[in-house]
Amino acid sequence: MPDSVKAPVPTQAPVVEMTDISISFPGVKALDGVDFRMFPGEVHSLMGENGAGKSTLIKALTGVYSVDSGLIRLGGEHVTFSEPAQAQAAGISTVYQEVNLLGNLTVAENVLLGREPRRFGGIDWRAMRRRAAEILEGLSLDVDPNSLLNSHSLAVQQLVAIARAIDIKAKVLILDEPTSSLDLEEVAELFRVIRSLKESGVAILFVSHFLDQVYEISDRLTVLRNGQLVGEYLTPELLRIDLVQAMIGKELATLDDLENKVHSGERDVAPTDGVAPFLVASGITRKGAIAPVDLVIGAGEVVGLAGLLGSGRTEVARLIGGVDRTDGGQLEVQGATIKLRTPRQAIKHRIAYSSENRRAEGIVDELSVRDNVILALQADRGWFRPIPRKRQDELAASYIEALNIKTPSADTPVRNLSGGNQQKVLLARWLAIAPRLLILDEPTRGIDVGAKAEIQKLVYSLAENGMSVLFISAELEEVLRLSNRIVVLRDRQKVADLLNDGLDVDDLLALIAEGVTEPEPVTGAAS
Amino acid sequence: MKQYVGRAFTHRLFWPVAMLVALLAINVIAVPGFLVITVNAQGHLFGSVIDIVRNGAPTLIIAVGMTLVIATRGIDLSVGSVCAIAGAVACSIILGSPNPDDPVVVGIAVLAAIGLSLLMGLWNGFLVAVLGIQPIIATLILMTAGRGIAMLITEGNILTVESAPFKFLGSGFLLGIPVATIIGAVIITVAALLTRRTALGLLIESVGINPEASRQAGVRARGLLFTVYAFCAVLAAIAGLILTSNQTAADANNTGLFIELDAILAVVLGGTSLNGGRYSLAGTLVGALVIQTLVTTVYTVGIPPIATMVFKAAVVTAVCLLQSETTTAAFARWRRRSVARKPVTEAVVSQ
Numbered sequence A: 001m002p003d004s005v006k007a008p009v010p011t012q013a014p015v016v017e018m019t020d021i022s023i024s025f026p027g028v029k030a031l032d033g034v035d036f037r038m039f040p041g042e043v044h045s046l047m048g049e050n051g052a053g054k055s056t057l058i059k060a061l062t063g064v065y066s067v068d069s070g071l072i073r074l075g076g077e078h079v080t081f082s083e084p085a086q087a088q089a090a091g092i093s094t095v096y097q098e099v100n101l102l103g104n105l106t107v108a109e110n111v112l113l114g115r116e117p118r119r120f121g122g123i124d125w126r127a128m129r130r131r132a133a134e135i136l137e138g139l140s141l142d143v144d145p146n147s148l149l150n151s152h153s154l155a156v157q158q159l160v161a162i163a164r165a166i167d168i169k170a171k172v173l174i175l176d177e178p179t180s181s182l183d184l185e186e187v188a189e190l191f192r193v194i195r196s197l198k199e200s201g202v203a204i205l206f207v208s209h210f211l212d213q214v215y216e217i218s219d220r221l222t223v224l225r226n227g228q229l230v231g232e233y234l235t236p237e238l239l240r241i242d243l244v245q246a247m248i249g250k251e252l253a254t255l256d257d258l259e260n261k262v263h264s265g266e267r268d269v270a271p272t273d274g275v276a277p278f279l280v281a282s283g284i285t286r287k288g289a290i291a292p293v294d295l296v297i298g299a300g301e302v303v304g305l306a307g308l309l310g311s312g313r314t315e316v317a318r319l320i321g322g323v324d325r326t327d328g329g330q331l332e333v334q335g336a337t338i339k340l341r342t343p344r345q346a347i348k349h350r351i352a353y354s355s356e357n358r359r360a361e362g363i364v365d366e367l368s369v370r371d372n373v374i375l376a377l378q379a380d381r382g383w384f385r386p387i388p389r390k391r392q393d394e395l396a397a398s399y400i401e402a403l404n405i406k407t408p409s410a411d412t413p414v415r416n417l418s419g420g421n422q423q424k425v426l427l428a429r430w431l432a433i434a435p436r437l438l439i440l441d442e443p444t445r446g447i448d449v450g451a452k453a454e455i456q457k458l459v460y461s462l463a464e465n466g467m468s469v470l471f472i473s474a475e476l477e478e479v480l481r482l483s484n485r486i487v488v489l490r491d492r493q494k495v496a497d498l499l500n501d502g503l504d505v506d507d508l509l510a511l512i513a514e515g516v517t518e519p520e521p522v523t524g525a526a527s
Numbered sequence B: 001m002k003q004y005v006g007r008a009f010t011h012r013l014f015w016p017v018a019m020l021v022a023l024l025a026i027n028v029i030a031v032p033g034f035l036v037i038t039v040n041a042q043g044h045l046f047g048s049v050i051d052i053v054r055n056g057a058p059t060l061i062i063a064v065g066m067t068l069v070i071a072t073r074g075i076d077l078s079v080g081s082v083c084a085i086a087g088a089v090a091c092s093i094i095l096g097s098p099n100p101d102d103p104v105v106v107g108i109a110v111l112a113a114i115g116l117s118l119l120m121g122l123w124n125g126f127l128v129a130v131l132g133i134q135p136i137i138a139t140l141i142l143m144t145a146g147r148g149i150a151m152l153i154t155e156g157n158i159l160t161v162e163s164a165p166f167k168f169l170g171s172g173f174l175l176g177i178p179v180a181t182i183i184g185a186v187i188i189t190v191a192a193l194l195t196r197r198t199a200l201g202l203l204i205e206s207v208g209i210n211p212e213a214s215r216q217a218g219v220r221a222r223g224l225l226f227t228v229y230a231f232c233a234v235l236a237a238i239a240g241l242i243l244t245s246n247q248t249a250a251d252a253n254n255t256g257l258f259i260e261l262d263a264i265l266a267v268v269l270g271g272t273s274l275n276g277g278r279y280s281l282a283g284t285l286v287g288a289l290v291i292q293t294l295v296t297t298v299y300t301v302g303i304p305p306i307a308t309m310v311f312k313a314a315v316v317t318a319v320c321l322l323q324s325e326t327t328t329a330a331f332a333r334w335r336r337r338s339v340a341r342k343p344v345t346e347a348v349v350s351q
């Protein structure tokens, strides 16, 4: 039985009330008798580890999944939605975890999809652009509404999805990991919008693995573990350590221990001395993406890339990973000049790039966990040299264990895994090829607190054993914790290259925002 | 119990197999001796079922190649034309030789036909993989141009050949079994082994499901596309040779006409999605058998020829509807309900 429900009932009646909800999938009981409620004018965070059932509970509410048992009330009325459109019509507006927009349409079209302003029976394109521009401005998002959605970074796409949801007149707004690829600036903007919606009486469901954000924005918390309700709490009354314990269901000591290990190991600050660097990039550039950049990555060195949204971090990573071609400059691997035209060539040089966009560029969702883990390794060996089935099973099993991937079996299609667990599968794929340089673009996106520490520890120990890492994360603490050196990018240029020697988040923030040269507004977001 | 029934219902081959069984049942009702197989004086197997597996062989052979093309998220509309070209090349070589009954001549003719088709396949692969033209458009080019090429080869004539070794391909028997059937069986087996015993199948599926993720994982998508279109064209040539041999004539206009549609249908009936990705050669086999049985049923039941197409369409629609995601989801839900309800009853019993 779950803990006692601790939060006192506010004077208002709940707008959403879900009682005794159960949903099973083959091999998993995703939800098991869960109760959940939301009050108007409150931000309610849904917490739990990867695979705890958060997204499933949301999808049960919005009619994506039909429940095996249980009752759902909206504004006191019993409802059963058989498809998401009905939930939307009833006033539940949702941003799902996996951004689901149409990349080949414009930003404006995506924001107003299905609700295009009409005139004389056709779409009023001018009104549409104006309307979209207004909405985007409300989020302080400075993008051209006429540009194709595909041409923007994942963070912008995420913001567009949010813009789309908050425009719909809603009683309930659901945001499933809306901040997973956002930087501090955008998160601040989003929170400003959330607060104003909250004041106008909207009930907001918020999911995030960033505890800071959860504590900052939410009034109430519901914790799930393994598909079961642990309890409902008022945020100010629940200590962080208790929250973490409620989520992972373990003694806190374990996690503490783990964090300590990551922190403690004395980093040799400059492992490059005397050792030939693994990779030297001189003036690599790509038109419209990144100005010429120099970058040196030593063997066994972890280099962090820091910068704001649109600063060019991902662009640099993609050039080194062979995903995009350079327009100029030169790459040297272990002293030899190389040309990278495809990711395959990068892999041949033992350089692996793990994309930030796991859905579009990472996982192959209909294939099994096993196939996804071995994919890069198999592609590298060539089709006529299949990895023996036994070896495949061993590989899959070892990564499922090492990364604590929650899946009914190695045969389960990856699309059936929770978001965080899909991310771990992607990570496993790259670890399996034993790269010399691993480029991690937001590797802990959507990964829960416990697993994040595990992954950081893993990166740390791999670097100890000589693997180089290029690390990108919107979470500066993470960059600081892992990196030997930090390269700061701003406006698609390199502005600093520092040894991580006593730096803290504020130092980094100052550099990122102001740069070392002339201070100028960084994005339209800073208003 | 209901659980097992439910599982059978949601198996991807359930509906195609059910349809095949139903069609056979209709035939048995119409012609009681339908399933009977006899051995004739020459020791050849004989009967309606044998006709089905022989006449269905060309469609099956092409459908095997089509399955792999579709798995990469592509389609090949040019297979019918490639059939015609292959037939035309073989027949013109045989006719041009002083000794049409010489197995060597026939062997050269067959190899030439296959070789030319291989080039056609590479051409398709080039358009799709290198130029990035959408497969349906890219192969439409050869679909229309191909009959013209065949026409040039035959110089506008129907080439009738009298060649025992060539006739053997389409209507001969080996150990009592039709040669066409044996060729079909060998091809589907080889394709299955080639793709499932190596990593080829995995890589093809991966490219079909998520091309960009596959590229980033180091999969050589371009090479795979070339291979798959070339393979499909070679199989189309083999099917074309069987058809031509069966008719003992190469007809640029009619050999393999509309066979691309039957092949695509067979693939889809077998449960491989036109969106690419996971494919099933076993499904394709069942799909091809359903289509051929359908043709036979039209005759045995005596459906007027003008209604044939409508009848075929009805059957295909039925299978597709039953296989659709919505139906599958409904079945899954029904199954889940029945499973979820179970513990409740148990609890009641134990109290």
Ligand SMILES: Nc1ncnc2c1ncn2[C@@H]1O[C@H](COP(=O)(O)OP(=O)(O)OP(=O)(O)O)[C@@H](O)[C@H]1O
Binding pocket: A025, A026, A028, A029, A030, A048, A049, A050, A051, A052, A053, A054, A055, A056, A057, A097, A406, A407, A408, A415, A416, A417, A418, A419, A420, A421, A446, A448
């Ligand atoms: N469509 C599906 N088919 C089968 N299993 C599923 C499906 N969706 C979710 N699951 C399973 O249900 C469980 C809960 O998944 P859910 O996506 O709700 O987790 P989550 O709490 O949102 O995790 P995360 O933090 O990683 O997003 C997981 O074990 C997952 O594998």
Ligand SMILES: [Mg+2]
Binding pocket: A054, A055, A056, A097, A176, A418, A419, A420
């Ligand atoms: Mg989730």
